[in-house]
Amino acid sequence: MNLSDIRAVDCDVHPTVPSMQTLLPYLNDHWRETVIEREITTLDTISYPPLAPLTARADFRGENGRAGLDASEVGQQALDKWQADIAILNCLYGVQLVFNEDMAQAFARAVNDWVVKEWLDRDPRLRASIVVPLQNVEHAVDEIERCAVDKRFVQILVLCMGETPLGRRQFWPIYAAAERHNLPLGIHAGSAYRYPVTSLGWPTYYVEDYAAQSLGFQSQLASLVCEGVFVKFPKLKAVLIESGVTWLPGFVWRLSKFWRGVRAEIPWIDRSPNEIVRDHFRLTIQPLDTPDDPDIVARAIEHFQSDDMLLYSSDYPHWQFDGDEIMPPGIPAGLHRRILVDNPLATYPRLGL
Amino acid sequence: MAKHIVAAVKELPPGSRKLVEVNNRQIAVFNVNGEFHALGNRCPHEGGHLIDGKLVGLVESKMPGEYCYSRKDELVKCPWHGWEFDLRTGRAQCDPSRVRVRHYETAVVQGGEIDLDAPPKAAEVFPVRIEDDYVVVEV
Numbered sequence: 421m422n423l424s425d426i427r428a429v430d431c432d433v434h435p436t437v438p439s440m441q442t443l444l445p446y447l448n449d450h451w452r453e454t455v456i457e458r459e460i461t462t463l464d465t466i467s468y469p470p471l472a473p474l475t476a477r478a479d480f481r482g483e484n485g486r487a488g489l490d491a492s493e494v495g496q497q498a499l500d501k502w503q504a505d506i507a508i509l510n511c512l513y514g515v516q517l518v519f520n521e522d523m524a525q526a527f528a529r530a531v532n533d534w535v536v537k538e539w540l541d542r543d544p545r546l547r548a549s550i551v552v553p554l555q556n557v558e559h560a561v562d563e564i565e566r567c568a569v570d571k572r573f574v575q576i577l578v579l580c581m582g583e584t585p586l587g588r589r590q591f592w593p594i595y596a597a598a599e600r601h602n603l604p605l606g607i608h609a610g611s612a613y614r615y616p617v618t619s620l621g622w623p624t625y626y627v628e629d630y631a632a633q634s635l636g637f638q639s640q641l642a643s644l645v646c647e648g649v650f651v652k653f654p655k656l657k658a659v660l661i662e663s664g665v666t667w668l669p670g671f672v673w674r675l676s677k678f679w680r681g682v683r684a685e686i687p688w689i690d691r692s693p694n695e696i697v698r699d700h701f702r703l704t705i706q707p708l709d710t711p712d713d714p715d716i717v718a719r720a721i722e723h724f725q726s727d728d729m730l731l732y733s734s735d736y737p738h739w740q741f742d743g744d745e746i747m748p749p750g751i752p753a754g755l756h757r758r759i760l761v762d763n764p765l766a767t768y769p770r771l772g773l
Numbered sequence: 774m775a776k777h778i779v780a781a782v783k784e785l786p787p788g789s790r791k792l793v794e795v796n797n798r799q800i801a802v803f804n805v806n807g808e809f810h811a812l813g814n815r816c817p818h819e820g821g822h823l824i825d826g827k828l829v830g831l832v833e834s835k836m837p838g839e840y841c842y843s844r845k846d847e848l849v850k851c852p853w854h855g856w857e858f859d860l861r862t863g864r865a866q867c868d869p870s871r872v873r874v875r876h877y878e879t880a881v882v883q884g885g886e887i888d889l890d891a892p893p894k895a896a897e898v899f900p901v902r903i904e905d906d907y908v909v910v911e912v
Contacts (some may be wrong), residue, residue, distance in 0.1 A: 589837070648837030680818075680867040681855030687834035687841075692868070 421505060423772060429764035430504040432608075432661050432704045432733035435539055436488040437463070437513045437531065446530035446537075451523065463514035463527065467610040468738075472626060476737040487737035491542040498736035499545055502746055506764075506771060508574060509548040510661060511535055516554060516579050516612040524553035525563070532567050540572045547771065549577035549606050557590055561597050568601040574770040575604050575659065580636040581611035587640075587647030595653045602769040604657040604702070607640055609633040634667040634709070641668075641701065642675055648688040650700045657767055659702045662735055664709040669723035672697050698726045702767045704733035705759060707740040708748045717750025731767060732760045774911050782881060782906040785809070792824040795912045800877060802908060803828070803860060805846045810860035811910045812849065813875035817865070821853030823874065829857060831866070878911040 437443065440460050444452050454460075468475045476487035480497050488494050499507050511531050518524040528551045535548045550567040552560040567573045576598055584590065586607070598605055610633070616622040617632045637660050644650070644658055660668075676694040683689070689696070710717045724730070734746050741748075747756060765771055779793040779802055790803045792814060799814035801824040814824050828846040835841075848857045848866065857866040863876030885903040901907065 652837055680865075681851075683867050684829070684832040684857065686837075687832040688837045688839070690833070 423765060426505045426761050426765075428502060428504045428506075428732055428760045429768075429771065430498065430502065430507040430734050430736070431659070431731040431764050431768075432706065433494060433498050433507045433509055433736045434488055434738065435491075435494060435509050435511050435535065436486055436737075437511065437534070438486070438489055443527070443530040443534055446533045447526055451526040451530075454523070463517070465512075465514040465517055465610070465613070466626075466629070468512060469626075474630065474739050477739040477742075480737040491539045491546065494539075494736065495543050495545070498734055499543070501744065502734055504545070504734070506545055506547060508768070509535060509539055509546055510577055510606065510608055511548070511551055512608065512610060513551075515551055516582065516610075518553075518555065521553065521556040521559060524555045525559040528553040528559075528563055529566070532563065532573075536570065536572070540570075547572050547574045547768075549573070549575040550603070552576050552578060552594065554578055554582055554591070554594075554612075557593055561593050564594065564597040564601065564603065568597075568603065571770055573603070574768045575606040577606045577608060579610040579612055580607055580633055580640060580663070581613075581615070581617060583612060583614045585639065585643035585647075587643030587645070587649050589647065592649070592652065595649055595656055599653045599655045602655075604659050604767055606659045606661050607637070607663075609637075609662040611636070633662075634664045637663040638667065638671045641671070641697065642693075644700075645675070645693050645696050646686050646689065648686065650696055651688045657700055657702060659704065659731065659767060661704045661733070662707065662738070663703055664707055665703045665705060665730070666709045666720045666723075668697070668701075668703065669720075669725075698724075698729065702729055702731050702763065704731045704735070705748070705751075706733045706735040706738075706746065710748065710750075712749075714750030717748050718752060721751055721755070727755055727758055728763055728766065730755070730759045731764050776880070776882075776909045776911055778882075778887075778901065778907045779811075779910050780908045782908055785908060790824060792822075793910070795910060798875075798912065799824075800910060800912070801849070802879070802910065803849065805860065809879040809881065809908050810847075811877035811879050812858060812860065812863050813877075815874070816851040816853065816856060816858075817872055817874055818851065818856055819853055821851040823849050823851060823858065825852045826850045826858075827852070828860075831859075880909045880911075881906050882909050883907075 480487035515527045531551045550573045617629050676692045710720050777795045785804045787804050801814045803810045826849040829848050830845040833841045847860050863874045865872035884901045884905045
């Protein structure tokens with residue numbers, strides 16, 4: 421397909437791993453036996469409990485209550501429905517929670533290989549993010565190198581909340597590999613649950629966990645900027661996926677304001693964090709945290725002072741909106757094409773390969 | 774522009790500073806290693822008094838983890854929010870192209886060299902002695 425014919429690039433679609441049984445063919449003998457012997461039935465996490473309302477819209481759920489289980493279902497429910505000519509799969513399965521770094525490596529490989537075989541090979545519109553086992557940086561780099569050979573992998577995928585802030589230098593070999601292969605760093609809502617999802621301690625309710633994700637995104641953004649990741653890797657882009665979007669301007673105002681007075685602490689940051697964020701961060705538009713009033717939506721979008729930052733996403737099958745309008749009312753019409761197509765193509769260079 | 778005597782050199786030894794007022798403007802005068810620098814006293818951010826700020830060096834970096842330190846004591850840090858201003862230019866280190874405090878040229882003149890026909894106007898009234906040196910600020 422000609423790039424100019426593309427109607428929409430859906431930058432966040434979730435394939436559901438039915439169970440660990442599904443991944444058995446993608447594990448070696450040792451890990452297959454381990455999964456069976458230990459009766460590891462699932463890696464679903466409390467970020468998206470299978471039957472929680474947010475995890476899947478009711479009209480997408482099949483008889484067993486689950487959604488997004490195979491490529492044809494997702495092709496019809498998400499791509500056909502919303503006229504997406506390209507969709508990027510972000511597989512959320514609790515690989516990042518595993519403590520054993522060898523097991524995490526095996527599971528990440530299995531997930532990525534399963535995505536290739538059961539998804540990418542079945543629908544030419546699909547692309548995917550590389551699930552990386554951050555538990556071990558060498559393993560993560562190896563997995564990027566292994567998968568990047570396949571141009572249908574267009575991004576690397578990590579969770580918003582892990583063990584260590586993402587800007588720390590221990591992770592830089594991952595960003596070097598990402599930059600080398602034109603892979604943005606996709607940071608998706610979710611936690612490895614090494615710590616409570618708030619810095620105050622454990623919240624009581626699911627809604628608190630989900631709402632707290634935007635605080636995790638704030639801290640990751642600050643870490644990546646302040647540690648100088650984009651000074652070291654000037655071609656790298658970070659995509660904040662399912663982050664809620666509108667928290668960003670206020671936080672970046674705050675970060676930029678205080679940077680002015682303590683600039684000398686991070687002298688490699690020689691321009692306002694506000695500018696760095698505009699150059700290097702992108703956000704998928706679902707969910708968009710605003711009131712329904714279109715005027716307010718438009719004003720919230722203006723605060724970004726950039727037309728380049730927002731990427732179209734359905735967040736299928738998560739229940740972020742009802743009906744068929746993914747694009748929230750109030751987003752200026754002049755921005756639609758950019759959000760639907762131009763910004764995704766500019767963010768993901770491998771889509772054009 | 775007119776030259777104004779603001780202090781006798783011997784009352785402003787290296788490391789010292791003095792707040793002076795010229796034409797109703799408050800000017801912070803610093804002696805850094807024998808060189809005199811003068812900036813408007815009011816921080817353009819929120820109005821903090823630079824005369825009360827700490828002097829710091831310039832820290833620059835090309836890459837995370839590298840710290841290039843130079844020009845010890847040639848920047849003043851506003852005591853309120855820490856913005857650094859270059860004593861030689863008045864420019865704010867955080868946004869040098871857009872944010873600056875007024876910078877004034879300084880000179881040292883000997884009392885005997887002062888042209889009595891057109892004397893620099895003393896900011897404060899004090900006796901000028903022919904054998905002493907004086908700090909002059911151009912305003």
